[in-house]
Amino acid sequence: MTPSTFRFRQYQKEDLARAALMDGAIFSWDQGLGKTVAAFVWPMLKKARRVLIVSPGSIHRQTIEEGRSKFGIETTPINNQSDALALLNTESLKTENSPSFFITSYQTLGFNGADEWAPKVNERTGEEYISKDTLARRAKMLEDLNIDPTPENVADYFEGVGESREFHIQNSTFKITCLARPTVARLLTDYFDCVVIDEGVRLKASESFISRGVRTLRPQFRLVLTGTPVKNILDDIFWLAHWACGGHSDPTPRWPYEDSDKAKERFANEHLLIERNITQEEEYKARTGKNRTAKKRTPKICNIHRLWKLFGPVIIRRRKDDCGEDIPAKRFVPMRIRPGTAQQAVYQRYVGNKPTASKTGEAVKGTARAAMQLQLLREAALSPDSPHLARASVCGDGPRRSWTDLTPKSAAMLKLVSDVMHSGEQIVVMSPFQHFSRTFAARLSEAGVSHALLDGTVAPEKRGEIAGEFKARKFAVLIGGIESMSEGHSFDQCCHLILPSLVWAMDKNLQAIDRVHRLTSRKDVTIYTFATENTVDVLLESRFQEKKDSAQLALDGRLFAEDHKEINLAELLADAISNFDPSAPTFDETDIEAEWDASLRARLRHAETAWREWNPPILPGHGTTAADIAIESAAIAEIEDPYVPSVPSSSRAAAALARLLSL
Numbered sequence: 001m002t003p004s005t006f007r008f009r010q011y012q013k014e015d016l017a018r019a020a021l022m023d024g025a026i027f028s029w030d031q032g033l034g035k036t037v038a039a040f041v042w043p044m045l046k047k048a049r050r051v052l053i054v055s056p057g058s059i060h061r062q063t064i065e066e067g068r069s070k071f072g073i074e075t076t077p078i079n080n081q082s083d084a085l086a087l088l089n090t091e092s093l094k095t096e097n098s099p100s101f102f103i104t105s106y107q108t109l110g111f112n113g114a115d116e117w118a119p120k121v122n123e124r125t126g127e128e129y130i131s132k133d134t135l136a137r138r139a140k141m142l143e144d145l146n147i148d149p150t151p152e153n154v155a156d157y158f159e160g161v162g163e164s165r166e167f168h169i170q171n172s173t174f175k176i177t178c179l180a181r182p183t184v185a186r187l188l189t190d191y192f193d194c195v196v197i198d199e200g201v202r203l204k205a206s207e208s209f210i211s212r213g214v215r216t217l218r219p220q221f222r223l224v225l226t227g228t229p230v231k232n233i234l235d236d237i238f239w240l241a242h243w244a245c246g247g248h249s250d251p252t253p254r255w256p257y258e259d260s261d262k263a264k265e266r267f268a269n270e271h272l273l274i275e276r277n278i279t280q281e282e283e284y285k286a287r288t289g290k291n292r293t294a295k296k297r298t299p300k301i302c303n304i305h306r307l308w309k310l311f312g313p314v315i316i317r318r319r320k321d322d323c324g325e326d327i328p329a330k331r332f333v334p335m336r337i338r339p340g341t342a343q344q345a346v347y348q349r350y351v352g353n354k355p356t357a358s359k360t361g362e363a364v365k366g367t368a369r370a371a372m373q374l375q376l377l378r379e380a381a382l383s384p385d386s387p388h389l390a391r392a393s394v395c396g397d398g399p400r401r402s403w404t405d406l407t408p409k410s411a412a413m414l415k416l417v418s419d420v421m422h423s424g425e426q427i428v429v430m431s432p433f434q435h436f437s438r439t440f441a442a443r444l445s446e447a448g449v450s451h452a453l454l455d456g457t458v459a460p461e462k463r464g465e466i467a468g469e470f471k472a473r474k475f476a477v478l479i480g481g482i483e484s485m486s487e488g489h490s491f492d493q494c495c496h497l498i499l500p501s502l503v504w505a506m507d508k509n510l511q512a513i514d515r516v517h518r519l520t521s522r523k524d525v526t527i528y529t530f531a532t533e534n535t536v537d538v539l540l541e542s543r544f545q546e547k548k549d550s551a552q553l554a555l556d557g558r559l560f561a562e563d564h565k566e567i568n569l570a571e572l573l574a575d576a577i578s579n580f581d582p583s584a585p586t587f588d589e590t591d592i593e594a595e596w597d598a599s600l601r602a603r604l605r606h607a608e609t610a611w612r613e614w615n616p617p618i619l620p621g622h623g624t625t626a627a628d629i630a631i632e633s634a635a636i637a638e639i640e641d642p643y644v645p646s647v648p649s650s651s652r653a654a655a656a657l658a659r660l661l662s663l
Contacts, residue, residue: 009519019042026240032320036067036198039067039196040070054109056106057461059487067101081187184213188217195222199226199487224243239264273300327521330525330527333526335530338532340402343408344534346380349394350392370570378501384407386435404592408532408592410436411592413440426476426493427476430497450611455483458484467485476608482499482512491516492516495522497516533584538579
């Protein structure tokens with residue numbers, strides 16, 4: 001059954017044997033150690049008959065292919081309620097030794113497509129409004145009901161929030177049961193005897209549709225796969241461990257906490273240090289004459305020996321540095337780049353002026369206001385021409401956005417891409433902002449560089465398909481959204497990664513790195529972290545360098561527990577404002593645009609030619625699709641002909657982007 005080319009590694013044999021002694025476990029191997037192997041092997045060791053794998057939709061293609069190539073297993077997708085009903089109506093499944101494997105996504109499992117949200121209210125006007133996404137979802141529901149989805153029909157059918165309709169039953173935000181169209185999780189609650197949850201950290205929230213969807217399933221055998229069971233603070237692991245240990249309302253011997261938020265709170269209070277502020281209590285009593293206890297729970301872990309005894313029978317932990325295998329090295333190359341002149345003027349506007357309202361017109365203050373201002377500063381540091389900046393509710397003088405998408409940082413990244421391609425290698429760019437991804441892709445299109453743009457606007461299934469083409473070396477550059485592509489994917493054939501701007505959720509940065517730094521990586525991996533000087537980029541980079549090699553005390557017994565708490569946004573914003581120097585040196589974007597027209601675009605074009613010499617294209621009839629030819633033709637059409645009068649670079653870039661997006 002197992003192809004002769006696949007070889008179990010020693011740590012996999014040891015850990016799978018340990019897991020086989022349990023009916024439920026959290027498999028916490030570091031990213032890149034092959035957790036997908038456990039998704040197929042563990043159910044077979046447990047002699048399960050019906051196995052469901054729940055994972056992000058974008059990695060389904062990769063998971064299915066791994067099961068087929070390594071174990072000869074065919075995995076059947078469950079894409080909607082119809083597939084689930086068909087499964088229930090199937091009287092017979094395989095009865096031979098091998099189990100039946102199925103795969104679905106978190107969204108498919110936990111959502112039913114019903115309209116479950118009340119209108120929002122504009123705090124300034126008091127008027128209710130419906131978001132565009134909600135209106136689009138309602139129109140799609142009417143199509144499913146064979147009702148013409150005109151605006152009038154949408155308004156008539158959904159008039160009056162709280163009324164019971166076939167698809168619209170609303171009680172409160174998260175306690176909704178739609179009997180007419182149950183979720184896949186409700187349909188298949190008791191169907192599977194084994195469920196494997198990939199990227200299981202998504203279960204951490206108590207009241208999310210994703211978490212509740214998984215916790216609705218009641219299989220005999222339960223496996224949670226995640227490299228980060230404690231994502232930020234200790235109680236992130238509560239629902240993962242609760243479900244893996246049985247998920248019943250009453251405590252189980254392996255997890256002595258019941259199914260409730262109160263029990264989660266008790267778990268946190270028992271294992272996290274609680275500080276008491278005596279000075280604050282005394283000041284309050286002197287001011288009011290009343291007694292009040294000032295207590296605050298911190299991220300610091302206590303009661304550590306009891307915690308290890310609690311986790312020992314539940315978690316199988318393995319780090320890269322103790323797997324007994326030679327793993328290719330990873331090298332960090334921090335790149336500090338001076339800002340552009342126009343960019344610094346834009347950044348200065350958002351340093352000196354706080355946002356007054358959200359994009360929906362709601363007034364903002366406190367932590368939300370600080371988070372919005374930091375987001376504006378981060379975007380100004382990476383893509384100062386973004387339309388999001390122009391639409392922000394920020395007063396003050398200075399330009400709202402830059403006149404060009406080219407900055408010293410993006411120009412340096414384009415030069416780096418050129419150098420990597422000249423050596424015949426591929427490169428991944430993990431971007432935190434869609435606008436930057438699109439403008440960077442437009443520049444590559446203008447230069448005729450083979451690439452793909454995969455962010456949240458691309459359907460998960462399509463992302464998985466194109467990611468497979470990148471692994472097959474069909475193109476040189478992959479631009480991925482750090483939110484949509486940092487989990488699950490394996491690009492072990494690629495040894496270069498660019499992080500244009502770090503995000504403050506540090507686990508996302510590490511997840512992005514682990515897409516290329518794998519146990520099976522073919523070469524040492526180089527990670528380029530870019531930071532624009534005199535901006536919030538520098539602060540995020542310094543925090544990342546401090547955290548990237550740390551480990552959780554609870555899991556690994558290392559005293560770095562505080563390294564994984566969330567960044568204090570107010571402190572970060574204060575540092576960003578105080579560190580900004582409006583007179584710092586800059587590069588003029590006019591010179592950068594001139595360099596693009598004079599040499600950089602041609603340099604990239606030559607790099608594509610060199611890369612193709614290292615990686616010959618697949619011949620027609622041997623894997624090339626019509627979509628491949630269309631994309632290639634669109635890119636070639638945008639290469640500037642020196643004998644044709646040129647148009648402004650920004651127009652060519654926009655035209656290339658529009659053409660690619662229309663394919």
